[in-house]
Amino acid sequence: MIQTLSLRQKINQFLHILFPILVTQIALSAITFFDTNMSGKFGTADLAGVAIGTSLWIPIQTGLSGILIGITPIVSHLLGSKKEKDVAYQVMQGIWLSLIVSALVLLIGFILLSPILNFMNLENSVRDIAFRFLGAISFGILPLFGYTVLRSCIDALGQTRVSMFITLIALPVNVGLNYLLIFGHFGFPRMGGVGAGVASAITYWVIFAIALLFIYRAEPFINLRLFRDFHSLSLRSIKELLIIGVPIGFSIFFETAVFSAVTLLMSRFDTMTIAAHQAAINFASTLYMIPLSICMSLTILVGFEMGSGRLKDARQYGWLGIGLAAILSLATALVLLFAGSHVASLYSADPQVISLIQHFLIYAIFFQISDAIATPTQGVLRGYKDVNPSFIICFVAYWIIGLPTGYLLATYTNLGAYGYWIGLITGLAIGAVLLLSRLITVQRRYAAKDKAQPLHQL
Template sequence: MKSASSLSQKIIQFLHIFFPIFVSQIALSAITFFDTNMSGRFGTADLAGVAIGTSLWVPVQTGLNGILIGLTPIVSQLLGKNRESDVAPKVMQGIWLSLAVSVIVLVGGALALRPVLDFMNLEPDVRSIAFRFLTAISFGVVPLFAYTVLRSFIDATGQTRVSMFITLIALPVNVGLNALLIFGYWGFPQLGGVGAGIASAITYWVIFAVALLFVYWAEPFKSLQVLRRFHVPSLSAFKEQLKIGVPIGFSIFFETAVFSAVTLLMSRFDTVTIAAHQAAINFASTLYMIPLSICMSLTILVGFEAGSGRLKDARQYGVLGIGCAAAMSLVTALVLLFAGKHVAGLYSTDPKVISLIKQFLIYAIFFQISDAIATPTQGVLRGYKDVNPAFIICFVAYWILGLPIGYVLAEHTSMGAFGYWIGLITGLAIGAVLLLGRLVRVQRRFASEYTTVSAARQV
């Protein structure tokens, strides 16, 4: 990856990094999309069961992935400082950390899954499908988290097209396995929503194996000697990555978990409402891949420029990325506004479910706009390695303000399930404003520190 001087060069560099990440994120989210969509076409109980299972799994997965992607700004700043020899040990420690995280998830799931599902008081069929779906996915936890580390390294070098290629392999593998295991084609067992969990676990192993081959044999990764020397686990290296990764993970967890919390709170509603809510959230989450991909791109670009001391260039990338996300949010808003009926038809053939999905999608327009500001801003902050205040902001905005407001509106007014969505919109909007304020302060601080260091060097 090279520094760009002019605005046109920055746009080209930004698109070069962004587009493959975007395709990768769409493909990854499409795995969840097809799990939900194909399960829904098998049956409403399967759709609700997979929805509950996904609501429990996605916050855990994304939050812990956030801890592991703390490797991205570490590697990008090392490359910006021309310290290539330090990269391989960092990646190896990331792999060790992913194994530790996997063990924690598997043990925690074994202890907590049954009590959590029992607490939710679900219909027996829905509870059974959710339990077996999550049990099946657990067999893919180790390769999924290890792949996250390898992908973070690959992206930090600027080779995001490699990640895109790997993820594009995953999508047809997952859809094909879904067809075999959900519907029982070609003599395979007809497992319904549970088959979606098995398909996802197998897919995680496939993408990890392919990533491993690229990192070990392809350039420029081969020249960085990643995974070619054994490094014992290092507590100091864990501490460095956790110092950056834990706040990132908590920020992601707080945002994704609040959506899942709403789904869990809505378990008191009927199966049709749960299914419609989850279908709308699933499609909105697919659109969320745009600001999320911009966020990941900005972490790489801003981290590289900040590591090189080019603060003006880092700031320009921030403005470019956030502005692009805001413009794209208007496009996605139009999609939700005018194509709601067609979107709803992708998830169900039940007229009642389709009608409810259309109503939920109208509310989704508003938090798409807030996401377009908040998420890329977090990416810029991560590039500067400023991560602690962001997770505090996310916690306050989503959990102290947004969720309680949604609960009050849903439980104590006539809004019902839609009250929760208004609470989500409120929390996301507050978070966007606070994160922008934090970014302005960080950029001023970096500029002041850089000026001070430059003056000291001249003396």
């Protein structure tokens, strides 16, 4: 990354960082998409089982990955302040933290998975598929969290094309394994939805291995001497990572977990409704990769400018990203409005399921717009290392307002399952307004400092 002196240069650098991240995120989302889609083609029970398993796994994965991506603003600030020699040490501490996180997830999952699934009112076939799907994915937890740290470092260096290349290799691996393991082609076992879990676990090992190879042997990583020297675990450094990463992780967890909570609460509805809901959420999540990619790009760029002390440039990048996300959200809303039936047919051949999916997608239009504001705003705040208020806002908006509102509407009105979606829309909209207000407050505080900066920094 380089210092930019004009708006045009900022747009070029922003797009240079953004495009590979967007491709990467879409490809990663496509892994979940194909897991869900191909399981649905195998059978409705498999689609529902993978839906339940995914609803339990995704909040944990994204929340804990959020803690680990706390390394991104740390590395960005080190690069901006010309302290490249400290990057290798910080990345190694991130790897230590990923090992601790992986061990905790495996232990807790071993103890609590069966009781949680038993507590839910699921058909036996759906419960069995969900249990075995999650059991299969557990074999890929260690490399997945390790890759999260490596990718955060790669992206913070501005080498987002490397992450894109790794993920584009992983996608056909995952789809090919799904084809073999879900449907049992070419002599492989016919595992149904469980095969999607096995395929994902293997894919996680593949991307981790490729990332290690790049970091150890390719430029510019060689100059940073990543993994050339051994650095023992430092509680002080782990604490620094947690101070930044835990609020980020909780913010992501609160947002993703509320969607999963809705899916779990909807277990009282029939299998067809669960499957349709999950299909609609899956496609909406794919569209969500656009504001999420902008969010990640803004964390890198704002963090780099703040590390360099260029406060005005940090502000400009922030509003540039949020404006672009808002414009693109209108385009995604049009896709959902006019192509809903075509999208629904991607997930099922059952006319009733297609009709249900199409109805759910109409509601998804509204929270796409809120996501376009809230998610990039969080990215800007992370670049400022202002992370604690965001997770408080997300908790209040999604869990104190959004989820209870959805439960009341679904339980005490004739909206049924759609009531939960209205609750989600309410929570997301309130969260977007509060996060934007927080950003304005932070930028005004820095604006006062900006006035005292030398003229060449303005």
